[in-house]
Amino acid sequence: MELLQQLTFLERGVLAGLIIGFICPLLGAFLLVRRITIITEALSHITLTGITAGVFLSQSIMWLTFINPLYTGLLFSLMGSILIEKLRHIYKGFQELAVPIILSSGIGLSAILIGLSQGSTVEWYNYLFGSIVTVSLFDLLFILITGSIAFLILIGFYKEWLSISFDQEFAKTSGISVRRLNFFFSLLIAIVISMSMKVVGILLVGAMVTLPVAASIQIAKSFRQVVLLGILFGEVAIISGIVSSYYFNIATGGMIVVSGVILLLIANLIKRGKQFVSTFDVLTK
Amino acid sequence: MTKASRSMAIEVEGLSFTYGQRNVLEDIHLHIPEGSFLGLMGPNGSGKSTLIKCILGLLSPTTGTIKLFGKPIQRFNDWSQVGFVSQKANSFNSGFPATVFEVVSMGLYGKVGLLRFLTKKHKQKVLESIQQVGMQDYVHQNIGELSGGQQQRVFIARALVSEPKLLILDEPTVGVDAKSVQNFYTMLQRLNVERGMTLILVTHDIGAMTEYITDVACLNKCLHFHGNKLEFESQHDSMMTSLYGHDVRVITHNHDHHDHDHDHDHDGSGH
Numbered sequence: 001m002e003l004l005q006q007l008t009f010l011e012r013g014v015l016a017g018l019i020i021g022f023i024c025p026l027l028g029a030f031l032l033v034r035r036i037t038i039i040t041e042a043l044s045h046i047t048l049t050g051i052t053a054g055v056f057l058s059q060s061i062m063w064l065t066f067i068n069p070l071y072t073g074l075l076f077s078l079m080g081s082i083l084i085e086k087l088r089h090i091y092k093g094f095q096e097l098a099v100p101i102i103l104s105s106g107i108g109l110s111a112i113l114i115g116l117s118q119g120s121t122v123e124w125y126n127y128l129f130g131s132i133v134t135v136s137l138f139d140l141l142f143i144l145i146t147g148s149i150a151f152l153i154l155i156g157f158y159k160e161w162l163s164i165s166f167d168q169e170f171a172k173t174s175g176i177s178v179r180r181l182n183f184f185f186s187l188l189i190a191i192v193i194s195m196s197m198k199v200v201g202i203l204l205v206g207a208m209v210t211l212p213v214a215a216s217i218q219i220a221k222s223f224r225q226v227v228l229l230g231i232l233f234g235e236v237a238i239i240s241g242i243v244s245s246y247y248f249n250i251a252t253g254g255m256i257v258v259s260g261v262i263l264l265l266i267a268n269l270i271k272r273g274k275q276f277v278s279t280f281d282v283l284t285k
Numbered sequence: 286m287t288k289a290s291r292s293m294a295i296e297v298e299g300l301s302f303t304y305g306q307r308n309v310l311e312d313i314h315l316h317i318p319e320g321s322f323l324g325l326m327g328p329n330g331s332g333k334s335t336l337i338k339c340i341l342g343l344l345s346p347t348t349g350t351i352k353l354f355g356k357p358i359q360r361f362n363d364w365s366q367v368g369f370v371s372q373k374a375n376s377f378n379s380g381f382p383a384t385v386f387e388v389v390s391m392g393l394y395g396k397v398g399l400l401r402f403l404t405k406k407h408k409q410k411v412l413e414s415i416q417q418v419g420m421q422d423y424v425h426q427n428i429g430e431l432s433g434g435q436q437q438r439v440f441i442a443r444a445l446v447s448e449p450k451l452l453i454l455d456e457p458t459v460g461v462d463a464k465s466v467q468n469f470y471t472m473l474q475r476l477n478v479e480r481g482m483t484l485i486l487v488t489h490d491i492g493a494m495t496e497y498i499t500d501v502a503c504l505n506k507c508l509h510f511h512g513n514k515l516e517f518e519s520q521h522d523s524m525m526t527s528l529y530g531h532d533v534r535v536i537t538h539n540h541d542h543h544d545h546d547h548d549h550d551h552d553g554s555g556h
Contacts, residue, residue: 033378033381033382035378156399156400157399157400159390159391159394159397159402159403160394160399162383162387162391162394163391163394163395165381166377166381166383166388166391167371167377167391169343169369169371170369170371170391170443171391171394171395172341172342172343173341173342173343173364173367173369174364174365174369174391174392174394174395174396174447175362175363175364175365175395175396176394176395217380217382220382221382221384221425221427222382222383222384222386222387222425222427223382223383223384223387224387225382226382
């Protein structure tokens with residue numbers, strides 16, 4: 001704790017970024033193989049609703065002055081993930097419908113709450129696009145604790161979720177309780193989204209979960225490699241994003257995403273190159 | 286060993302399954318002794334897969350009871366004793382980034398338990414299982430890059446790795462080439478004879494496998510027949526009529542029939 005207090009604002013930001021760069025791709029790998037990366041978009045927008053609600057409440061109700069918007073963000077994100085599961089159940093044949101429903105309701109509510117409260121444009125801008133320099137000691141603690149919880153859950157259920165993602169029916173017959181684990185999984189997505197938004201911003205959380213693993217799956221041979229390379233790419237994107245945003249004074253989230261996109265392009269080029277080499281080998285044999 | 290003294294792998298009593306207004310299965314009684322190799326046959330839509338899913342605990346029957354190894358299915362929890370190869374096993378996303386090793390490991394996950402990792406011993410088991418189905422040259426290959434027959438072998442390895450006493454296969458040879466199918470049946474027969482594993486193979490085409498199985502069950506909503514292979518062959522023609530509603534002749538599919546001229550005329554239909 002004392003060690004954390006001695007950190008400069010920049011060091012706090014970097015540490016928070018490194019935690020996010022590790023956890024997001026680890027979760028993203030599972031979202032990718034389950035084909036539900038789009039859920040992160042819905043949850044990030046409902047997190048925004050939570051944050052705006054937090055800001056509004058702290059301004060309008062006396063005894064809630066010290067409420068931190070991160071808490072309400074997490075709360076809304078958790079409720080959103082449960083709602084998505086419900087909606088996916090209700091619209092069984094049209095499961096993708098849950099995402100636009102939650103996403104648009106989230107945005108709509110946020111618009112109302114932003115209108116009602118008196119936040120500055122800069123404050124909202126930071127929430128939308130991320131800001132490394134505003135990571136407070138409290139924020140860092142929040143990210144550290146939620147990040148550790150997410151890490152333990154992800155590692156603890158790694159093999160079960162892999163089996164469920166590959167073949168849900170088989171997972172069930174091998175004695176894995178699929179329903180309970182799916183529920184844990186949706187809660188986990190909510191936790192990771194709300195912990196990440198301070199650094200990368202609400203509009204860009206989805207990118208942090210998606211881009212590193214979208215790059216790593218192009219080169220990886222196994223699921224393990226998708227995860228490990230994804231984490232590597234995630235950290236590279238975070239570090240280069242933070243460094244460039246610090247020097248050019250541009251929103252951190254934006255620079256992180258651009259770094260991620262560049263890594264994605266490189267991974268695709270490597271794959272192309274490999275394919276070219278192997279066809280070249282076949283042709284010259 | 287007489288049939289009465291053999292312990293039962295599966296006991297199904299008075300099982301019915303209704304889907305909406307439609308009766309899929311009606312009053313099924315089926316006892317499958319340990320060590321038998323049962324061919325479960327019936328036309329498309331006869332409820333074969335539904336019955337299998339009930340036995341695997343994936344569906345709950347509308348009425349009736351199921352026992353696995355003498356234990357009511359609601360209280361049965363040793364699922365590593367039961368291996369399953371699904372009809373849909375091959376229809377996974379072929380871009381899924383998993384190696385043969387990772388896929389076969391999944392067969393152990395339920396047994397290893399929550400919050401635990403695979404040990405060296407487990408990994409050795411996985412490799413043995415891969416070897417058993419002859420896929421040892423592909424251990425670190427991506428599953429999507431393999432042929433249909435090879436993928437099928439990997440899924441068998443995944444089902445075998447937990448060393449089940451009962452193996453259930455739901456139309457496992459759909460989309461697999463003829464030569465692989467024969468090797469596949471031979472492998473199953475070896476498991477049955479050498480290890481005493483109980484096998485249930487669901488198929489709509491019993492002819493291709495009559496030489497490997499020991500028992501036959503015919504299903505079309507109700508159980509039309511259950512007995513050993515010889516009984517089945519003796520009443521085969523009337524059986525087919527009642528099962529399919531018209532006189533169907535089972536043609537024995539012996540894929541190298543013309544090369545070796547095996548004597549496969551056991552279904553009485555001739556060629």
